[in-house]
Amino acid sequence: MDASSVGQMGPVALVATAFVIGLSGAVMPGPVLAVTITHAARQGFKAGPLITLGHALLEGALLLALVAGLGSVLTKPAVSGAIAGVGAVILLWMGAGMLRSLPGLHLDLNAGAATAAGPVRDGVLLSLANPYWSLWWATVGLSLTAMAMASGLGWWGLLLFYLGHVGSDLVWYSLVSAVVSKGRRFITDRVHRVVVGVCAVFLLGFAVYFGIFAWDKLAA
16 A cells, blocks of 8 residues: 555545454453443343443544544644654554553453443443543544544545444443353453454554554655
């Protein structure tokens, strides 16, 4: 792929990129995963989709706010290039960190203490409380938003990015809920490490892609 074509990401590539990068964040242990396991132990499979709904509502509102305030700015080559450059560095950091964590990575599928809030509300509150969520949207999420707007697809590009990103959360948290409620033998630590390792390699590849995008825009 030559640098001149990087800014024109097609619809399939846009959805796939958003899905894989989103999945790379979802599969790592964190507060949203922990509360998904807790709710799934009590409510069954529906916990995963409901957690994702709360998470998606918050991210949808954030994405609209970003575009409303920064839409015209994000289409400027210098701005989108600079943002993509920062996103490339963050993706390199995330991918390398995921690879380093593999030897001791453990997926605990035991339910924690019950929470008073419902799964939808927990999906919102725990996302807000997670500092890595804010960091992700301020760097990688903003980079993908800029790429979606530079794709030539207009609002459709932004919608495809959002659907791909939310789809990754829905697939992973639904899978976790199904495993917790039906049978825990399917996601072993070894399987989880393979998933995380593959996602880490993809993140490193996307870091290069973001870097090329940044170079293309800043050199224009």
